Amino acid sequence: MFLGELEKQVMQYLWSSPNVDAKQVHAVLAKQRDSSLNTVQSALERLFKKGLLSREKRGHAYLYQAKIQRDDLIAKLIDSVASDFISQGESTLVAAFSSVSSEMDEAQLDQLEKLIEIQRNQLKNGNDNVD
């Protein structure tokens, strides 16, 4: 999911202030960056097309609000980091600590836990014998 700098700022603002029109967004963001009203309108339009915003017509203007909450977007971004390899069955760019397979059932996990416990006990007994 590609988000430009202005789009990120718009999202950030809309999470804290929902139901605002392009002029209001422009008024706030103009303090942070030099963007014209047209540029802000285009960013809102792009975010709407990406499904990240919803809008409602009030008079001549659209009122925008975030369609996706911050936590959900973060989860989606983590997912898109992984998505390239999920579809291809290979991971080329990420090294993760662990991941789960739907085929890995509780019985298998319990079996592995037992294996660790056996090894712990063997080591403990070995150490006790040495003492």
Add this chain to the structure above:
Amino acid sequence: MLISDLAVVMNLMAIALLAFFIGAVLLSFTWLLLGRFVGLYSTGSQKVLIWTWMLGPWFLGLMTMLIFSPLFEQTELYGLIESLAHWHHLYVFQLNSWHGISVILFVVFSFGLIVIKGSQVYRQNNALYTLKHFSASQHSCGETQKVLIIDSDVSSAFTSGLFSPICYVSKGLVDKLSPAELNIVIEHELAHARNKDPLFMLLIACLSAYYPNKLALLLNAKYRLMTEHVADQSTVLKHSAEDVAATLLKVVRLQKSLSVKESGAYLCYFGANDITQRIQQLLQPTKKPIPMIIPVVFMLVILCLNIVAVDATHHLVESVFTHY
């Protein structure tokens, strides 16, 4: 039709390409026959073997091209090889022949591969950059390398970045682990970053793309597992193997329970077997190294076979399709 130095260059490319493909076929068959024994050796040895298979076709293509090239025409070795194998039209090259078409297809395929992998890198960098913008804060771990905490309830830890890899751990995972367990996760991720695993995994993915898809996936998965073993082993220096294995199991359980509630918001690429193999490797590591002479001799034997096979294939095809 080309009759000049350019023809020699084009012919040498065609020779390299033919040797590359015959080499890839020979190596694919050998892996299918002997691949099951690779797991008997240490992690380091397995990594060497995977790299041998990845670079093998390129090495075979380059060496065969050099042997057929006119560079060594005056030497005794050239005469000896020519009695066994030769390229009968080194100074004449026809672009609309099977040589010309195969060179063009190879260049197009390689270019497409670079574009696909490049766009993957670009998309992922953008997603990570956005992730950092919205959520990440720095975590001090006593090393010069940084760990970024992602402000999210999902349980994940990963390392990304090709030249300066950065480790990411989600707040959801930090909250659910004890300080010792978190240290294991971070140590593991920092090992990936130190070893530049994302960069090498990308290289492996690119090199394996020239193999049949099934073997490519297998080699990628095998290499990934080796990087995990190496990262696990580096955490064992400061923690007991049992603690590392137990932490791995705990993280897997956390991801498994959360994955039901948060669809897709976790990293998934391993088969079930990999977690089992990682835990087994932690508890009973295989330390048997493979003698380096074995891959060296093996590649020399394959090279000899390759030279003869290039000559035979060339003559066989051209006895059916004469192109000039």
